[in-house]
Amino acid sequence: MAAIPGGADHAHDHDHHQPTGIMRWVTTTNHKDIGSMYLWFSFAMFLVGGVMALVIRAELFEPGLQVVDPDRFNQMTTLHGLIMVFGAIMPAFVGFANWMIPLMIGASDMAFARMNNWSFWLLPPAAILLTSSLLVPGGAAASGWTLYPPLTVQMGIGMDMAIFAVHILGISSIMGSINIVTTLLNMRAPGMTLMKMPLFCWTWLITAYLVIAVMPVLAGAVTMILTDRHFGTSFFNAAGGGDPVLYQHIFWFFGHPEVYIIAIPAFGVVSQVIPAFSRKPLFGYASMVYATSSIAILSFIVWAHHMYTVGMPVAGQLYFMFATMLIAIPTGVKVFNWVATMWRGSLSFETPMLFSIGFLFLFTLGGFSGLVLSMTAVDIQLHDSYYVVAHFHYVMVAGALFSAYAGAYYWLPKWTGHMYDEKLGKLHFWLSIVFFNMTFFVQHFLGLAGMPRRIPDYSLQFAEFNMISSIGAFGFGLSQLVFLVVVLKCIKGGEKASAKPWDGAEGLEWTVPSPAPHHTFETPPVFK
C-alpha cells in the first residue's frame, strides 16, 4: 500500500512503521489524520481571514481614512472573501467529510487515500500564494472576491497569484469531491442503501457533485482572465471585441452553486445534531433528501440574480426573479422539518444544539433577506449596498460557520476521547451570537440607507451604525479564541468520553470507541 521506505514490504503491520514527526502528517493517507489537518488548516485560515475583516472594520470604525489606504482596503475585502470562502468554510466541511463519512457509512477509509493526501497538501501552497501576494509590488488582488474584469485584467502580479491560488484550490476541492462521491457510492457498509445514509452523507454527496460541476467553470473563467492578461486573448476586453458582462455570467454560473456548496454540508451537520438533542429521529428524512437535491438543481438556473443591474432585458429579470423565489420552497421544507424534529422532542441544550438552534434562527433570517434581494425592483436599489453584506454574512457566518461549530462540538468527544468544557462552549456560543448580531444586524440599516459596500469611507450619517458594527466585529473575532481554548483543553484532557457520549445520537460513528482508533471498520459492519 503505502510507498514508504521500510513500510512497503510489511503491509500487514504498517502501524508500526509509520514515519514520525512532521513526515507522519506529510505522508499520511489516513482519513482521520487528513480530516484533522483540514480542520486545523481551515481554522488557521479563518483567523487570517478574520484579521483581514478586522482591518476592514477598524477602517470603518469612523468616517474618514485612518487605518489603511483605500488600495489596501480593497485588497483586504478581496482576500477576506477569497480566504473565508475557499480557505476556511470549504476546507472545514471537507474536514468533517473526511473524518466522519467513512465512520458514518462503515468504510475503512476514503476511496483514494493517496489522492486525499494530495487534496489537502495543495491547500497550503494556495494559502501562501494568496497571503504573500500582499507583499508583492502593486499588492494583492483588489477587485473583490468575484474578480470582475476589467479591474482584474489590469492589476499587477498579485492578481496572477490570486488566479493561480484559485486554480490550485479548485483542483484540491475537485479531487476531494471525487473522493467523497466514490466513497459514498461504492464503500457503504452492506445493508446501507442510499436512502439509509445519514443525512450528512447525503448533503455531502450532493455538494460533491456540485463542486465537480462548477469548480471547473470557475477555473475556466479565471483562465480566460489569465490569457486576457498575458496572451492577447479578448474574452472580456471590450477593446478586442470581448465583453466584461460575459465574465459575470460565467462567474455566477459557478458562484451561485458555490453558495450552496457552502450551505448544504451545513444543513447536513444540523440534520445530525438536532435529532440527537431532540431525542427523536429526523422528521421527514426523504423530503430532506429531495429538498436538498432540488436546491442543488435550482442553483444552476438562478445565477443572474447576482447581476440585475448589468442591463438585462425585463423578461430575463422576471425569469431570474421567479426562479430564485422558487428556492425558498425546498429551503422552507428543510426549516420546517428541523422545527418539526424538535417539536415535542425531549430537548437538551448542550453547545452543539445551541449552535444548531442559532443556525436555524439566523440562517432563516438570512434567507428572508435573500428573498427581499431576489426581487429585481428592490435589488436594483440595494445592489452592492451593505444590505447585501448583511444578507450573506447571515447565511455564511450564522449559517455555515455556526453549523461547523455545532459539528465540531458534537464530534469533538469522538475525535479527542474527552468531553469538551461545556461552560466554555456555552460561553463561546453566547458571545458569538450576541456579537454576530451586533456586527451584522445594523448593516441591514446601513444598506437600506444607501451605504455602498467595498468603500473605505462613508458619509457622516452612517457613523453610529458603523461604530456599533465595528465593536461587534472585534467582539466576535475575540470570542472565536474561546473555541481555540476549548479545543486545546479538550485535546489535553478532560472527562473521558464514552463511545456514545450523547444519549440521543444515532449512527455507526458512535459504535467505535472514543477517541476513534487510527483504523476503524477494517471489516465492514453489517447495517440493519
Place this chain on the structure above:
Amino acid sequence: MTSPEQGGTVSDRRNRSTLVRLIVSAFLMFGFGYALVPFYEKLCQVLDVNNLNKQDNSLPLNTQVDRSRSVTVEFDANLHKLPWNFKPVTGSMVVHPGEVVTIEYEVSNTRQSAVTGQAIPSYTPSAAMQYFQKMECFCFKQQTLAAGEVRRMPVAFLVSSSLPKDINTITLSYTFFEVPGATAEAAGRDGSAGTGG
C-alpha cells in the same frame, strides 16, 4: 463475509471506474465554461441585446423645447482696430426656447500677414445673458488667421426655456480684438513644433 483482499479488488475496480467518470465530468465542465463564450454571443445575437455594432439612427430627442414661444435672435459683428472682414452668415432667426441651434459667422483676414484675434460676446438686453447658453463658439479661444484666409466659424447655442416672458428679442454681438504679440508666438510655436518647443 469476503476477505479484505477480495473485497478490495472488486471495490477498487468500481472505485476506478467512478473516478474516471468523475474526472471526465470535471474536464467536460471546464469545456462547458469555454462553450459559454460562443453560446453567450449567439444568444445576444438572437435576442438582439448587447449589440455594440448596432447603429443607433434615432437622434436624441430634446423634450425640453418650448414650442409655444418664439424668440428672435439677432446676430451682430464688430471689429476693434482689426483689418478683417467679419459678419454673420445669417442676420437673424426665430428660435424656440430649449432648441439647439447652430449658426455661422464668416471672417476673413485682409492683411498680408497672420493676425490673431479674440472675440468677446455681449448681449442685449443684458438680462438675457444668463439664459443664453453657448455649447460651441469661436469666442472660446483665440483665432489665428493666415494672410488672406477666409474662415467660417460655428456657434451652437440654445435659449433657456426659463427666459423671462418679457424678452422677445435677443441681440448677440461679437467684437473681435487683436491679441498683440500672440501671432508671433503662435507662429513660433508652429515653427518649432518639430523640436518639441
